[in-house]
Amino acid sequence: MIERIKRFIDENRLLNKNERYLLSFSGGPDSVFLSFILDKIGYEFELFYLNHLLREDADKEEKFVKEFAEKLKRKIFVERFDVKRFCEENKLGIEEGARIIRREKLYEKIIQFNYNYALLAHTLDDLIENFFIRIFRGSGFGIPGMKMKEDWIIRPILNIRKNEIVSFLNNEKIEYYIDPSNSDRSFLRNRIRMELIPLIEDISPTGLNGIIKTIDNIESMKSSFYKMVKDIKIRRFLNHIEFDSGKYLSLPESLRFLFMRNALSIFSGELELKKEHIKKSEGRFELKNFIVEINKNFGIIHKKVQLEEKRLDIDKSLIFGDFYIECKKVDDLIYKKNEFEDVEYFDLNDLFPPFFIRKREEGDKMVRFRKNRERKIKDFFIDKKIPVILRDFWPLVCDRNGILFIPFVARCERGKIKKETKDILMFKCRRILNGWT
Amino acid sequence: MIERIKRFIDENRLLNKNERYLLSFSGGPDSVFLSFILDKIGYEFELFYLNHLLREDADKEEKFVKEFAEKLKRKIFVERFDVKRFCEENKLGIEEGARIIRREKLYEKIIQFNYNYALLAHTLDDLIENFFIRIFRGSGFGIPGMKMKEDWIIRPILNIRKNEIVSFLNNEKIEYYIDPSNSDRSFLRNRIRMELIPLIEDISPTGLNGIIKTIDNIESMKSSFYKMVKDIKIRRFLNHIEFDSGKYLSLPESLRFLFMRNALSIFSGELELKKEHIKKSEGRFELKNFIVEINKNFGIIHKKVQLEEKRLDIDKSLIFGDFYIECKKVDDLIYKKNEFEDVEYFDLNDLFPPFFIRKREEGDKMVRFRKNRERKIKDFFIDKKIPVILRDFWPLVCDRNGILFIPFVARCERGKIKKETKDILMFKCRRILNGWT
Known part of the structure; x- marks a missing residue:
């Protein structure tokens, strides 16, 4: 297993022995596994743990996490944050809010302590779960690809299935912390993991491999398209995207339409986009759920969101x-x-x-x-x-x-x-x- | 309901009162529904029924089908074909073999009796089922789109959900024949319909609408790509595809690679395609599961299949x-x-x-x-x-x-x-x- 991950890291040039990393650690099997393996290979990394203060056993988890870091002889940053309150105040789902906060806190440490990259223990299962979450929302260009490296984030075990991780840890008798909320069926992601994926494995033994291939094929369709539109760079924010309008405006009208169509599909698409909308080169137009502005410097597609004081x-x-x-x-x-x-x-x-x-x-x-x-x-x-x-x-x-x-x-x-x-x-x-x- | 279908047909210019159609009829709810509605609207069509001789109740089904046609006062062609034997002899799955035979027999009648188009009673559920079948196989460009019209085939109720059809028929007290093999769990399609789709509806109430949007967004990605490669026309056969090599060879190398990559994804993709493969402009190369030939007239990608006498x-x-x-x-x-x-x-x-x-x-x-x-x-x-x-x-x-x-x-x-x-x-x-x- 160590060899396999080493090969994956080397083939994709993910990590480097001269760099310092901060590993986002939860105490669960995936991040325990990633820490264990990278420790064995000998990379320089430290741990970051955010106590979400969500569950009654939060202290127990924090204790486990600290002990694990001690055994590994690695420094760990432990932060506490009232995620539930934050999500309520900001009208976010727990999962989305927790993700945003974790990213913010992690990024803060990356900047403050000069790490080269953050390491996330995402697995193939996370990729498949995200695939379903996105298609349930009606995404197209928003369907995630096999992104091992993205901005300041690296995912070194994105090719590993979760069940491989769990049996590895059990075989090696390495302890991990089981987050009881992972079996809470009120989270869409948990039901995808606990019900949908096992059902697919049951009805089609090669189905999940097919989906992984499909994800890869869709990624290729996306990169084909970006190539066609002169590699217009799209920056994605939570509720809007920005792109280079110079390149956009230099496209023929039919391509502008397709670009707009595909860009909208990063969110959940907008079927009411009409050719008339892209007739004018600069200016603004409104769709049912989006506002679009094209000016000399930027093209912007913004979700219509209500912002209260x-x-x-x-x-x-x-x-x-x-x-x-x-x-x-x-x-x-x-x-x-x-x-x-x-x-x-x-x-x-x-x-x-x-x-x-x-x-x-x-x-x-x-x-x-x-x-x-x-x-x-x-x-x-x-x-x-x-x-x-x-x-x-x-x-x-x-x-x-x-x-x-x-x-x-x-x-x-x-x-x-x-x-x-x-x-x-x-x-x-x-x-x-x-x-x- | 009749109004809704009328609108769908008119908006997409699917049918025409001056044309004659042959409707592929099975006696099941979908084709009973389609016949009933088109009869009410007043299109000129006749019915075609293929007795697959697969089940013990085949005669009962044939009898029902004939009586239905009589009540509708429409001519019906009834053919019999030993599908099981045909599939065994040709090493095809029952579903695939039955589909091929149905198409062949239908096309024969279209040509012989000069119909303008064949009508198929595919619904939104069929589209979603096909989506899953294709992604389980690792498709990309092979993911089906909302094709209301394709060659000699028209699908006038592709926007309707199956449960809408069944409750319409029950309300109107219109009889249909229930094919018991539709609940045979040894067919992948049946398990998708009976288990996967209901599970998705349960875990995400908007999930299926999302998938339909995704299908549409992927279709847009596909058409974007075809546009980029100068609308190279691809013809898909059972085991191979053919395309215009003149246009292909006029593409820059990087686009040729993407084209090949996407074309392979019509089947199930081939991850071992390398840049070296498309370096040479004309000639042949072999991949694990495919042979590719580019000559002056054609580009061809052929699955490696064994053909015995x-x-x-x-x-x-x-x-x-x-x-x-x-x-x-x-x-x-x-x-x-x-x-x-x-x-x-x-x-x-x-x-x-x-x-x-x-x-x-x-x-x-x-x-x-x-x-x-x-x-x-x-x-x-x-x-x-x-x-x-x-x-x-x-x-x-x-x-x-x-x-x-x-x-x-x-x-x-x-x-x-x-x-x-x-x-x-x-x-x-x-x-x-x-x-x-």
């Missing part, structure tokens, strides 16, 4: 549209901005809590940092070339006195950090990318 | 590779050749039964019609520009004295019809196209 307390975080926003008291200004992350620091004593996040309203104004005159925030959006369509889904961080921070756009003059500042408040905002799963 | 008795038919061959005593020479069908007539008393079909062997010779000198049959293949790869899968109709007929290529001088011929023997051969299902 949300309160954001200190040391809490929330999701607003496609943004993950955190509010935290900190001791220093260590976080830096990057393409997907914006951070601003404030003198807490100059602010008027409670804080809240809302979308823009007609006539919103703000005094920008290092300025002394109020201006319409519309001008700030224009300065930063934020597409019109996105402005209606953009978060404004406010206190009782007005707008404090427009992530990736501007912050206000008020509350700036001074020599004598005692209490530093940080607002960190990340655009949520939506990849494989 | 088969006996063909009078008034019987068989399948040899991608050909359906019939041997029949007839009174006149009514059948004509067409692109997919070749026919030759012989004076039975000049032949030496039994007849058999085999593939070519080194040194095969024949005296061609209206010639008097024996020539190598290789020359005949060359004259007719039959691609080399196909020659090894081509049927030769023989008697004890030698080769009589090479369909679509040549027949022998021996046994030609004379004024004094009493017993006419017909050999009819059709290339089996493989469409949606």
Whole structure:
């Protein structure tokens, strides 16, 4: 088994002995297996565990996880997060919310401690489960492929079946923690795993291998298409996608239509797209569930989502549209901005809590940092070339006195950090990318 | 319901009151429903029923079918065919063999009696079942689309769910015949219908609608791809596909690779295809399960199939590779050749039964019609520009004295019809196209 994974890693050039990795660890069989194998092969990695505080046995799990890391003589980061409350507040399903939070926390550590990549213990079974979840939603281009490497994430055991893992661990007498919620039939994924996949194995012994081949064939259809449209790069966020409009506009009309059609199928497709919609080259149009804007720089397809004002307390975080926003008291200004992350620091004593996040309203104004005159925030959006369509889904961080921070756009003059500042408040905002799963 | 189907037919311009149709009728709910509705709307159609002689209740079914036609005051063709024996002899699954025979017999009537199209009572459930059958086989480009119209076939109720049909018939107190083999769990299709689809409906109430959307999205990916490769026309036969090599060869290498990859996925894909394989522009190469030939006129991908010699008795038919061959005593020479069908007539008393079909062997010779000198049959293949790869899968109709007929290529001088011929023997051969299902 070790040899097989070694071969898979080498053939696909996934890992490198000169790099440092952070392995997302849950204590379940998959991540126990991945840790065990990579430890044996001798890669440099450490563990990250997020206690979701979801279940009564959460402490027991955390204890197991810490002991496992100790036995492996690997450092482990343990964080706790009230996932249930977060999901309720943000109207997310537990599974989706937990995934988003896990990714955010993991990414934070990757950046903070300079890891090269995060390692996820996804298996072939996860791939098949995702395939079904996506086709049940009516996806097309959103059907996941065999992505061993994606942005900052690597999946070194994506070719292994879960039952192989479990029998390996049992044979080797390696302990793992069984998450009782994995058999909770109110989760679609669990029913796919516990009922659908075994049924398919029963009615067609070669069926699952066929599905894996199909996934591969669909991936080939996707890459064929991207090739045809000059490799237009699509960036997927939680509720919208962005693409290079220059390349898009240079396509003939019939290809533009197909591109739009396929891009919509990343979500769940939109059957009401008509040829008329793509007749005009630049501009906006609305479909039943989406708004589309093509401007000189970007093409954007945005799901129609309702965004209500949300309160954001200190040391809490929330999701607003496609943004993950955190509010935290900190001791220093260590976080830096990057393409997907914006951070601003404030003198807490100059602010008027409670804080809240809302979308823009007609006539919103703000005094920008290092300025002394109020201006319409519309001008700030224009300065930063934020597409019109996105402005209606953009978060404004406010206190009782007005707008404090427009992530990736501007912050206000008020509350700036001074020599004598005692209490530093940080607002960190990340655009949520939506990849494989 | 009638209104809904009328709208579907009109929106998709499926049927026309000036045309005559032949409806493939089984007595089951779907075809009873289709007949009832089209009768009400007032289209001109007649019925075709093939008694498969498979089940003990076959006579009862035939009786029901005839009575139904009588009540509807529509003409019905009733044919009988020993499907089980045919499938055994040709090593086909019952379902596949029955489908091929039904198509052949139906097509025969379409040609013979000048119908415009055949009507099939396929429903949304059939589409979903086919989707699963195909993904279990590892298909990609072979995943079926919402094909309401395909060659000589029209599917006017492809947007209707089976349970809608059954409750309509029950409400209207319209009788239908229940085929007991539809609940035979040894058929993959039946288990998909009886177990998989209900499970999906249970675990995800919107899952099936999602799958229908996915099918549509995949269809769009397929048509995108065909557009990219200059609409290369692919013809699908049972065991091979043919495409225009001129267009193929004019593609850049990377597109040729993708085209080949996707074309292979019409069957079940072939993961061992390498870039090296498409480096050479013309020529042949072998993969694990396929042989590929690119020549000046055609590109051909052929499954590796074993073809053994088969006996063909009078008034019987068989399948040899991608050909359906019939041997029949007839009174006149009514059948004509067409692109997919070749026919030759012989004076039975000049032949030496039994007849058999085999593939070519080194040194095969024949005296061609209206010639008097024996020539190598290789020359005949060359004259007719039959691609080399196909020659090894081509049927030769023989008697004890030698080769009589090479369909679509040549027949022998021996046994030609004379004024004094009493017993006419017909050999009819059709290339089996493989469409949606």
